Amino acid sequence: MGTTQLETVPEPKYWHLRTVLSNALDSEFEVGEILxxxxxxxxxxxxARATLRQALEQLELEGRLQRRRGVGTTVAPPRVGVEVNPTRHSWPGAPGDAWQTEGCAEDVPPAVVGRALGRGDEKVYTVHRVRTVHGQPVATELLYVPPASVPGLSGIAGLETDAGVARGRAVLRELQRLELGGQERTVELGSARAEDAKRLDRLPGAPVLVLTTRYLAAGGTAAVAVSTYRADTCRLTFGESAGTGLLAAG
Structure with missing residues (x-):
């Protein structure tokens, strides 16, 4: 990094420093490199160190830097493209899916999800999934699947008491046997719940993007996915641009 004179700059010193640091991140540092x-x-x-901290905090807020406990301040990976209006529809777990299955349980879904599924307070399969980029978690997901959507699951031996990865993958495989009729998606800004914050290495209440997807089949809702993305590591994509996957931070 080079040096610069900040005394005569009319804008706030921390903001000018933020610009200088941002340019240096683009030209001199690699993803994951420690500053x-x-x-x-x-x-x-x-x-002053107070001015520097303001600039670093701004870059962290913009998703350019990450502060990792026990490591230091590192250059953040490119932002993840969150597909709001995908050009291609596919079931979770289909080829090209960037998510990893972490486990599965039978739980009563949140009321809003239960209503979307038309299941009220009945238990459904809840598949826990996570998405990582450069080894860092950027999103966590809860996929709610009613037993009626995966009737073949009951015939798979050994899964009745399994709440692990194998059961979650089996739910995904059985779900893909249905003919997908389409998807409906909504996205909103939210605050990280304690459990999501822990998985995403964020503080509770940190800003997140919540993407809710309804998977449609046989004239009804076959599954609902609630995906929680770190707001500092992703950007919304629409139409054909959604297929680009990872996009450079801007």
């Missing part, structure tokens, strides 16, 4: 410590950076740019 020099605050004392070295403050001395190099001739600013």
């Amino acid at each position: 020099p410590n605050e004392r070295e950076l403050a001395a190099r740019f001739g600013v």
